[in-house]
Amino acid sequence: MRKAMIVLATVLILGLLTTAVSYAAPPAYGPIYHCVRYGETLFSIGRLYGVNPYAIASANGISNPNLIYAGQWLLIPTCCAYSRIHVVAYGETLLSISRLYGVSPWSIAQANGIWNLNYIYAGQRLVIP
Numbered sequence: 642m643r644k645a646m647i648v649l650a651t652v653l654i655l656g657l658l659t660t661a662v663s664y665a666a667p668p669a670y671g672p673i674y675h676c677v678r679y680g681e682t683l684f685s686i687g688r689l690y691g692v693n694p695y696a697i698a699s700a701n702g703i704s705n706p707n708l709i710y711a712g713q714w715l716l717i718p719t720c721c722a723y724s725r726i727h728v729v730a731y732g733e734t735l736l737s738i739s740r741l742y743g744v745s746p747w748s749i750a751q752a753n754g755i756w757n758l759n760y761i762y763a764g765q766r767l768v769i770p
Contacts, residue, residue, distance in 0.1 A: 673717040677709050688753065690717050691726060691768040731763040742769050 675686055683706045687694035698706045700718045709715070727738055735758045739746040750758055752770045761767070 673719055675715045675717055677711055677713045677715060679711040681709075681711075682707075683709060686715065686717075688766060688768060689726075692717055692719075725769045727767045727769050729761050729763055729765040729767060733761070733763075734759075735761060738767065738769075744770060 673690070675690070677686070683694040683697050683703070687697055694706055696718050697715055698704075700716045703709065725742070727742070729738070735746040735749055735755070739749055742749075746758055748770050749767060750756070752768045755761065
């Protein structure tokens, strides 16, 4: 009986860890600010919010998108945001994700700068256009 409970608990925990999660984009009203953390780039921040990194640079008066620093506060323009973010679960493919949202796998790949449709990984955050 105890072994069965341990196996059941393990299966439940693994199920929770591999469940696909979809986050809605922030509301289209009111300003959104992001504090830059060490190692982040405008491109990673843009992917996080589903916003073009050049739109973030323009909104903050940044002439060189490579020159941001940790602790800097950035205004995230909501006019350019995509509709949702999807966290890839183990075993998912761009084709299965595209069917889930009713969009083309190529449009997801293009929105995320992916050149090889077979190269995504569990835990990766994908912008869904």
